[in-house]
Amino acid sequence: MGKCIKSYGPPLRAQTSNAQRPVKSSKKTHEPFENLNGEESKENAPPKLPISSMYPAPEEKQDDEYDSDSPVTEDCDAIRRKIKAFLNSGEMKVTEFQRACHINSSSYQRFIKLKGPSSGDANQTYSAAFHFFERRKAGGKKEVPSRKRLSNFDDPKVQPKKKKTMEPINRSLLLLDGEEDGEVEIYDTCDEIRRKIAAHLRDPTNVQAQFLREIAACLPDPDMKVQSSSLNTFQKKKGPLAGNESRVYYAAYCYFEKKRIAEGKSKTQMRLEMEDAWPSGVDRKRQGGFIVTAGTSLYTDKYGRARCHVR
Known part of the structure; x- marks a missing residue:
């Protein structure tokens, strides 16, 4: 008759073989779209939709009365005056105006600093700004108030x-x-x-x-x-x-x-x-040196003009 051995550990559980354990598969199955070999069936796969159909493009407002291909009929100085008057009205900031005309800041800066009726006619700002103002006019928007x-x-x-x-x-x-x-x-x-x-x-x-x-x-x-x-x-x-x-x-x-x-x-x-x-206005340039004869001194009068004084 064998001796009884006391056990102080946790109760033993019956071990199960690997064949009895349920197998969990990490692979997701899509029954309607998989064949017996586990590969997707191209014929039964759902059709892929283009991204443009998922995110429809915003509707662009176009004026039927204005032709964007019309030639520019104003010179560069006139366009520059319109731009300055429009921006001074406060309706748009410079960056907003550039985005509305689809022009970059460097082209805008080069064009706005030029002078002359034909200076800047090859710049993208010239034609873009002209069509911008013509499109506003065709849309019935008020003109920028002219300054007196x-x-x-x-x-x-x-x-x-x-x-x-x-x-x-x-x-x-x-x-x-x-x-x-x-x-x-x-x-x-x-x-x-x-x-x-x-x-x-x-x-x-x-x-x-x-x-x-x-x-x-x-x-x-x-x-x-x-x-x-x-x-x-x-x-x-x-x-x-x-x-x-x-x-x-x-x-x-x-x-x-x-x-x-x-x-x-x-x-x-x-x-x-x-x-x-100063008949033509005060001189805004840096004044150069003056040559005076012996016995004379140079001074500036209250109007800012250089004068010589005989000692």
């Missing part, structure tokens, strides 16, 4: 007799002579512009960032900006022509000239004297 030219505004024959009854003018729609090409004639010294800027910014309602955006809108290129560092550098200078090459000087003059006209103010005595001293 101010060449004869200060002529007493053109001005109304009673300025108090004048309707207020939106200075954003004013266009000075030469503004489109960045060639507005300036009749204020740099010191006078610095004084106007300082007085303007002393008003707590006038924010410097907004002021910089407003004067930058007077520049010929809509992408041009005026930085606060440039403003600070210009304001620290002293002298009638100190800073005459600065972008701040030109843009701020255009801004304050439009402001003067919009408010119906007449020209000051200093302004009239500047027109006599």
Whole structure:
């Protein structure tokens, strides 16, 4: 009679052979589409749909009245003026306009900086912008409001007799002579512009960032900006022509000239004297050296002109 052996481990389970264990197959079967060999049947496989049918293309709005193959009937300068006026209206930003015309920024920058009726006629921006504006016109959209030219505004024959009854003018729609090409004639010294800027910014309602955006809108290129560092550098200078090459000087003059006209103010005595001293406007180029004879000294008068004084 055998001895009883005590076991302190877990109870033993009956072992099953591999033949009795259920076999789990990791292979997914598709009965309708597989044959006996386990291969897909090309005849019974579901048809593959093209991607275009799964994601239908958006419907393009086309104007039946406008022919996109029509020839360009305006010169390059006219197209540039339309682009600048359209962007200044605020309806689109520069990048949005470029996407709408399907042009790249480099081509746009090259075209917008050119001057001349035929300069840029081979650029893609020329024809693309023309068709863009023609398509808008065919679609019944309003034209960009034209800005009023101010060449004869200060002529007493053109001005109304009673300025108090004048309707207020939106200075954003004013266009000075030469503004489109960045060639507005300036009749204020740099010191006078610095004084106007300082007085303007002393008003707590006038924010410097907004002021910089407003004067930058007077520049010929809509992408041009005026930085606060440039403003600070210009304001620290002293002298009638100190800073005459600065972008701040030109843009701020255009801004304050439009402001003067919009408010119906007449020209000051200093302004009239500047027109006599500089018939073609203040020189905005760097002045070269001067040769003077012995016994004379060179100085700058209050108008910024170089003068010699005999000792």
